[in-house]
Amino acid sequence: MVIQTMEKWKPRVFWHGRSGVGKTESLLTLPGPIAIVSLPGEKGYRTATDCGRSDVTVWRWEEDTIKGTDSNKLVDEVEKTCLGIIGSGKFQSIGLDGLHKYVHYALDAVTGGQYFDPEAKEFDRKLYGVCYRKVNGFLNRLSYSQIPVMAVTAWADERKMRSKRPGEAEEMVPTSTMPDLLGQMAKEIMGEWDVVLHQSWRKENPTDTKQIPMWQTRASQDVQGCAIKGRRELVEKIPTYIPAVYSELI
Numbered sequence: 001m002v003i004q005t006m007e008k009w010k011p012r013v014f015w016h017g018r019s020g021v022g023k024t025e026s027l028l029t030l031p032g033p034i035a036i037v038s039l040p041g042e043k044g045y046r047t048a049t050d051c052g053r054s055d056v057t058v059w060r061w062e063e064d065t066i067k068g069t070d071s072n073k074l075v076d077e078v079e080k081t082c083l084g085i086i087g088s089g090k091f092q093s094i095g096l097d098g099l100h101k102y103v104h105y106a107l108d109a110v111t112g113g114q115y116f117d118p119e120a121k122e123f124d125r126k127l128y129g130v131c132y133r134k135v136n137g138f139l140n141r142l143s144y145s146q147i148p149v150m151a152v153t154a155w156a157d158e159r160k161m162r163s164k165r166p167g168e169a170e171e172m173v174p175t176s177t178m179p180d181l182l183g184q185m186a187k188e189i190m191g192e193w194d195v196v197l198h199q200s201w202r203k204e205n206p207t208d209t210k211q212i213p214m215w216q217t218r219a220s221q222d223v224q225g226c227a228i229k230g231r232r233e234l235v236e237k238i239p240t241y242i243p244a245v246y247s248e249l250i
Contacts, residue, residue: 018200041098094149106135
């Protein structure tokens with residue numbers, strides 16, 4: 001146990017949004033040099049690869065056979081790679097792109113390959129909890145490291161906020177935008193980050209003629225999946241919508 005001070009605080013940020021809203025591009029605004037790990041299954045690595053910057057290095061998964069890789073080996077290799085990046089001491093920031101994809105591989109790993117096997121029988125539902133702990137353990141190991149800045153992205157989706165009540169029409173159940181993660185993980189991950197943001201295209205000012213990628217910093221009726229932890233008097237000063245650029249958070 002150590003005494004926490006502001007000097008020891010290291011930013012840990014999570015943002016989510018629908019495909020095509022600039023999530024990967026926002027990773028490029030982190031302090032450089034930047035390591036971006038395009039998690040297995042994520043296809044948006046070209047944005048970072050083509051940025052033409054010498055201070056950005058991109059890792060992506062490449063299958064060595066047509067059949068693919070065992071999910072246990074895959075998640076172990078991803079963790080080993082991320083810890084190696086951090087241990088190298090070469091980077092100020094690490095960005096994990098596409099957590100929503102990685103979670104599926106983690107579930108396949110804990111179910112012994114049943115999740116991805118279309119012919120497999122239904123697996124024990126308790127393994128969802130094992131998957132959540134496996135993913136959170138991985139993220140925690142990175143978060144507790146000495147890397148100055150860590151950011152993670154994921155897709156977003158509409159989620160029902162409660163079960164349907166007797167006699168209630170399905171379309172009457174309220175929904176809200178949350179991270180597009182398996183089961184309860186969409187809610188649980190909210191407590192794992194100092195900063196959780198929802199990214200979308202918006203006008204920065206009402207008079208602007210075009211939209212830009214913006215972060216929503218606090219929850220609304222339509223978007224529950226965002227919050228910033230900190231002293232209330234400071235957090236309240238942060239606008240509800242800010243440009244999706246890391247320096248806007250500092």
